[in-house]
Amino acid sequence: MLFDFNVQTTIDKNYDVCIVGTGPAGITLARKLSKSGKKVVLLEAGGLNYSEESQDFYECESIGHEAWPKFTRLRYFGGTSNHWSGRCRPFDSSDFNARKINGLPGWPIRYSAVQPYLEEAMEILDLDTEQGFKPINKNLLKDHFSPDAFSKSPPTRFKGKYLSEIEATKNIDCFYNATATDLTLDASHRTVTHVEISNYKNYKTNISAHKFILCLGGIETPRFMLNCNNQIKAGIGNSNDMVGRCFMEHLNVRMGSFLYRDSETVSGMQFYGDNEFVERNNIGKSNITLGIVKKVKSYGRTKAIKTFFKNLACQMEIEDKVQFISDFKCPGMGNIGTLIEQSPNLDSRITLSHETDDLGLNKTKFEWKISDFDRKTIRKTGLAMAKEFANSGLGNIRLSDFILDENLEIKFGHHAHHMGTTRMSENPKYGVVDKNSKVHELDNLYIAGSSVFSTGGACNPTMPIIQLCLRLANHLKG
DSSP, rough: EETTTTTOOOOOEEEEEEEOOOOOHHHHHHHHHHHOOOOOEEEEESSSOHHHHHGGOOOEEEESOOHHHHHOOOOOOGGGGTOHHHHHOOOOOGOOOOOBBBBBBBOOOGGGTTTTHHHHHHHHHHHOOTSSOOBBSOOOOSSSSSEOEEESSOOOOHHHHHHHHHOOOEEEEEEEOEEEEEEOTTTTSSSEEEEEOOOTTTTTEEEEEEEEOOOOOOHHHHHHHHHSSSSSTTTTTTTTOTTOOSOEEEEEEEEEEEESSOOHHHHHHHHEOHHHHHHHHOOOEEEEEEEEEOSSOOSSTTTHHHHHHHHHHHHHTTTSTTTOOOOOTTTTOOOEEOOOOOOOTSEEEEEHHHHHHHTTTTEEEEEEEOOHHHHHHHHHHHHHHHHHHHHHHHHEEEEHHHHTTSOOOOOOOOOOBBTTTTTTOOSSSGGBOOOOOOOOSSEEEEEOOOGGGGGTTOOOSSHHHHHHHHHHHHOOOO
């Protein structure tokens, strides 16, 4: 059932499970747990539709590389599924191989822990279970890279697909316009007794449950936990100072451009760094897309002027002379897109700003950094791709200067995949949750979503998120 907490403020039930967040993780868990007979309360901080009032809560202080969370996340029912692109690929078994990166261990679980949930996750995301994940192009490279294999969701919008089901399900109470503002622990500080929620009128109340699951995403989950500091100064679950650390993204690196022999053969090809190449060089994984620019694109209020300027530079063949003003590629040029795995890094982190939002919670201080391990991954991958592209007779790649010169700063952007900030680990020293997604130092608080990723791989996170949520629901249903 659905309730607007701006209107319906009386909550007198005691629930089996309280789930905070209605993105793919929260909705998947609510549906599965309710079907196993659990009484579930599902909390959404935003409304049923987009609003600037809600979205403004994502504003943050950035002291590292800018990731623009206000423009990459969505704070209303269905979460960021309301604008995701639909690309799906599960983790490989090699993603769960035991190896340390930057002194941090990888996953405490193996591939066999998530593999049984793949088919159901595909059905949730409206993927063809019979077709599966097949290579999208032939393997024309001789070494180091394999054709990428992924599947495309329509994409599934969780609001459109599941809102009416949530509304009709008797043992799910979903409150929207209900921001979680605090967690209260018992005297032993081992058990969460209730969550405090607030509406936009600053009316607050408490909700009790036996178990609590945070599904707020890779930025808002640690922010919320750090703000829960009335009983424990460092924040809930943060006795080892790991909440908010190891923020990871998928790196979109400006590798360069390419000249091709056959446009029809090359355009749209996508490759994945193979395991032998990754392990031999001790680097992260990579996903590389080759495309040919069809027309100049510009964005923003001055896009008409920018487009005119770029087209003129292309016609005069002086684009390489004016890249310092605006980085762009001309029609016909080969464009290289990347989705490169970032390593877990203690110094890439989320803490709290001194600024507060309208509900009195400290805003996020965001410090996104890459490590020397990431720099090695980027440069090794770029050089290997350039060599393989030429050796395979496809053409030649003109690499960006920073790939060849280690003294230059690497230019990279984001994919809006926020991971790792409450990472899964066997030892509490290296993470926030255990192998069952339970916060190490608490008996009944769990976390779901990509914030628990120990490593991020080089695939979009939605498919592994759903698999891990189905696994968590199976663990909690007893």
